[in-house]
Amino acid sequence: MKSLVHYIGTQELQAFLRHHPVPQVIDAIAGYIESDYLRWHAFDKTARLASHSKIGVIELMPISDGQLYSFKYVNGHPANTAAGLLTVTAFGVLADVETGYPRLLSELTITTALRTAATSLLAARAMARKGSRVMALIGNGAQSEFQAIAFHCLLGIDEIRVFDVDPAATDKLCANLRAYAQLTVRRAASVAEAVQGADIVTTVTADKRNALIVTPEMVAPGMHFNAVGGDCPGKTELHPAILAQARVVVEFEPQSRIEGELQQMPADFAVTELWQVLHGQATGRGSDAEVTVFDSVGFALEDFSALRYLDTHLSDYAQVIGLIPQLTDPKNLYGAIAPHSPAVRIPELVSLIKEVE
Numbered sequence: 001m002k003s004l005v006h007y008i009g010t011q012e013l014q015a016f017l018r019h020h021p022v023p024q025v026i027d028a029i030a031g032y033i034e035s036d037y038l039r040w041h042a043f044d045k046t047a048r049l050a051s052h053s054k055i056g057v058i059e060l061m062p063i064s065d066g067q068l069y070s071f072k073y074v075n076g077h078p079a080n081t082a083a084g085l086l087t088v089t090a091f092g093v094l095a096d097v098e099t100g101y102p103r104l105l106s107e108l109t110i111t112t113a114l115r116t117a118a119t120s121l122l123a124a125r126a127m128a129r130k131g132s133r134v135m136a137l138i139g140n141g142a143q144s145e146f147q148a149i150a151f152h153c154l155l156g157i158d159e160i161r162v163f164d165v166d167p168a169a170t171d172k173l174c175a176n177l178r179a180y181a182q183l184t185v186r187r188a189a190s191v192a193e194a195v196q197g198a199d200i201v202t203t204v205t206a207d208k209r210n211a212l213i214v215t216p217e218m219v220a221p222g223m224h225f226n227a228v229g230g231d232c233p234g235k236t237e238l239h240p241a242i243l244a245q246a247r248v249v250v251e252f253e254p255q256s257r258i259e260g261e262l263q264q265m266p267a268d269f270a271v272t273e274l275w276q277v278l279h280g281q282a283t284g285r286g287s288d289a290e291v292t293v294f295d296s297v298g299f300a301l302e303d304f305s306a307l308r309y310l311d312t313h314l315s316d317y318a319q320v321i322g323l324i325p326q327l328t329d330p331k332n333l334y335g336a337i338a339p340h341s342p343a344v345r346i347p348e349l350v351s352l353i354k355e356v357e
Helices: 010-017 024-038 078-083 111-128 146-154 166-179 191-193 241-245 253-259 273-276 300-313 346-356
Strands: 005-006 049-052 055-063 068-076 091-094 102-107 134-138 157-162 182-187 200-205 209-212 224-227 235-237 247-250 294-295 320-321
Touching: 005 010, 010 102, 024 111, 024 146, 024 273, 055 300, 068 300, 091 111, 091 247, 091 300, 102 111, 102 200, 102 300, 111 146, 111 209, 111 224, 111 273, 111 294, 111 300, 134 146, 134 191, 134 300, 146 157, 146 166, 146 200, 157 166, 157 191, 166 182, 191 209, 191 273, 200 209, 224 235, 247 273
Parallel strands: 005 102, 134 157, 134 200, 157 182, 200 224, 209 235, 224 294, 247 294
Antiparallel strands: 005 320, 049 055, 055 068, 068 091, 091 102
16 A cells, blocks of 8 residues: 555665675665766755754755655764764655655665765766776775775775774774675775875765865875765865865765865866766766866765665565555544544434533
């Protein structure tokens, strides 16, 4: 029935991933994202709606293609880890536009990490130098394994230099990547050491501040920057001089101007949107010597694509929940909660009224 909604929680997703390798899932989600970017003009797009506080942000990310509508609720609270909580949590809804009824309610905390890695992969395929083999991974927190696995298994990266200001985060990352025997993981003592000789530099730090994680003297010709961590106002990772000399690709320019590395640049600084590169309207790289930057802040279309993937491929794992009342008479909403005791018959009610009179 249309009023029954599929629900995918963390347990359902974990069960699915036990039988479907993470690289395979990331690659499949990347395919969904690419197909949706290729029909860019079909979507009703808006920058996400953000509620900022001193310690974090809570955001809603809506989008629709006229047939399906989705939104994601997501937070970003870097200080949460000190209390044993996740920095980022999320859930999302996929709904039918025709009726307005939701069809899927899903966790998006794990899925966001999968779709972010998928988007990074999609951009790198179009922007990084062919034959890239070495990646620096700056920031070794919750999303780092997903990035490492995607670039190793699906792009051919065979060596990753890792660095985090928290050594325990790097310990965790190195332990989790031991399952990938063909991947060489090297610990670096600094950002500069990690970046030296890298073909691709992925930055995925969590601090909500205008940080200069990578500075111009660290940059070599031909590097591709996968800048993931600068994703809200006042939060950046790259020195603006790097962007000034690079080809910069963003997801949705109006949002990236507010939240991405792009917030550091003048309003007339020219950028290209990812859909244009994927559509062949623009190139992602002009030469092997060019420095390229994918200024990734995360866009609602990617979550729309991920929810479509979940809706299609996890139906056998999903629960069915009664999120919407099932009514025989759609005008009788009160009937869904009315007491089940026998109703007072009209003649008896009239007699009671006369007695009172």
